[in-house]
Amino acid sequence: MAGYRVGGKTGTSEDGVNTNKYVTSFMGVAPISDPQVVVLVTLYNPTGEGGHQGGVWLI
Secondary structure, three states, rough: OOOOOOEEEEEEOOOOOOOOEEEEEEEEOOOOOOOOOEEEEEEEEEOOOOOOOOOOOOO
């Protein structure tokens, strides 16, 4: 929508020490100028083609 600005941030961390498991997250807010909505998505030990990182391109 024109004039409606949103923002977000991704995160990745290890789930403990030497566990080879990860916690990934995305947090989004809207509108940026006066936040009224906040969404947090957290995945514990995600697996799949993209691995545990959200910034992987699958071609």
